[in-house]
Amino acid sequence: MSDEMLRATAEVKYADELEYLESVDDAPKPFSWRLSPKMVRLFILGSEPSDGLDREIPQKWFGDRTFVERSIVTLASDRGLLLIGDPGTGKSWLAELLSAAICRDSTLVVQGTAGTTEDHIKYSWNVSMVIAKGQTRESMIPSPIMTAMEKGAIGRFEELTRSTSDVQDALISILSEKYVSIPELDDDNIVYAKPGFSIIATANSRDKGVNDLSAALKRRFNFVRIPVVTSRRSEAEIVRFRTTELLRRHRIELDVPPTLLDILLQSFGDLRTAAASAKSDDEKLESALSTAEQIGVLEDAILHSHFFGDRTLRAQTLAGSLVGSLARRNPEDLSILNKFWHGVVEPRSKSDGGEWTDFLEGGKQAIESLS
Template sequence: MSDTVLRLPAELKYADELRYLAERDSGQRPARWQLSPQMVRTFVLGSTPAQKLDREIAQKWYGDPSIAERAIVTLASDRGLLLIGDPGTGKSWMAELLAAAICGDSTYVVQGTAGTTEDQIKYSWNIAMVIAAGQSRDSMIPSPIMTSMQLGAMGRFEELTRCTSDVQDALISILSEKYISIPELRNDNVVFAKQGFNIIATANSRDRGVNDLSSALKRRFNFVHIPVVTNKKQEREIILFRTTELLERQQVRIDVAPTLLDVLLQTFADLREASASASSDDAKLESALSTAEQIGVLEDAVLYSTYFGEQRLTPEILGRSLVGTLVRRRPEDIAVMNKFWHSVVAKHSEKHQGEWRDFMAGGQDAMKVIEG
């Protein structure tokens, strides 16, 4: 199956690890959980020597362990979990890992958008079956959230604040009453949530003010904030882990020189500093400059090196990929990047020469192409 599916969900990708942890799990498990909270933590954060497991469990989410622990505890409670943070901080990945470890299925997902309707949260109808035989449980199409309620599993709601307020509020009765009424049916017209059901939602902190959550809905969630990673060592581990995972799908492997990764990390750190001190939106890049975007830059550079380069990652290609990935608005982003390149990157080039000089040249070439 892994040869034909573009991206396996966490419960399939790490099925061996989940089976192993379940076999050795002697901890107390909440109702219908496949692992105890302690083993869920191990699955997400990796094993330690103190656990004395005869197999190493890889770390999959990088961050403060207390964040993962609070998320796990919340899901064992009566309240929903809302993971909130800037784009690219790993909210969705954390949600997927938690659902995979707790119920063995992370695919009961509603993707929030401006066009999401209440039907997509609760249920809809198979029109052909309704015309042929009328409304019944058989002609009803349950939403992923309703399905997770029926199974006692984890339902996921991505980008909650992208939905309109009336759609968001459809979750209030689900989270508080733990059932969905079906007024179109006379009998068997209530779907009750089984033990083990909960909701893991994510929200982009940059979307505040788009569709703010109501006070009633906020009360039914525990908020867990996922901070932007600022520790370079931690960010390096995240970038290498995720980039390697993405490139494995393409059956591509090119070793990235540690010094080139240092160039990438330092450039993003400098860009964030410049963005924080900018006087207006036009004076900073539109990009969120997240860890996820660093992963995108590195993946782009490695693939370019594989197909059109010398089968090795060079500073020039990294510079071109960074500029090509981050410059989105014309002419605003070009102006911002040009200023940054001729001040900050130029200073690194003068001081360190070598890779910084070639990196600078690659970025300048990319800007010339974009400017036309």
């Protein structure tokens, strides 16, 4: 079934694992949860021999286990969960995995934008049915959040700080009172949240000041800050995991040489160091240089090699993808990358040689073509 989807949700993609874990799970479960907190953690972080399972459960989210545990504990309480961090730190992926493990439905999502309205988190009306039969429960269109309330499931709110203060304020009563009133109806005009309902929201820490959360709304959430991955080993695991999924999804048979993965990781590490020492925003790349962006660079290089190359990933192609992906402002980003290539990549090419030499030349060509 998942092969027929461009991107299967976590509960579809890992349906077999979830069914297995539920069948062997004898630990207490909060509310209507499908898995116990321990099994939710195991599903997300992977199994170990000490868990005593007769099959291996692979790790799906790479980060500090305390972030996962705190998130699970929060959802087992009556508070909402707010995952906050830089772009590309895996907030949405963690939210999806949590929802899939807890209620087997990660699709009850509201995307926060400047155009998000209160109707998107409460309800709206089917106009044709209202004209024909009037305002009834049947003519009401529940939002994903209201559907989550009725099912006792997890509702997700992506990019909470992108939505306006009116929309954010509407969440306060939902998180506090756990019901939504429908004043247009005379009877059956209150939707109560069933046990198990909660909200996982995400927020981009770089959006600070866009639509800051009120103190009242902050009190309704437990904050879990997801930092940028700085461990070279963890980052390599994430990139390998995502790359394997990419190759499988596109049905591509192509090896990623470990030396090229090291070059990619080293380059991003050096770029982050340069950004940290920059004296102004003009000296920093617009890119957040996140792990997700590394995966995007590698994906671009793999697809380019597969469709337009000789189906072998080469350093020159990787360099071109890196420059093309990170050079978003012209001429600012190109100038920064040009300095980086001559000041960091070129000396490393002279000292280490090998693939670094081709990487150097590929980057120079890409910068020149974009200048």
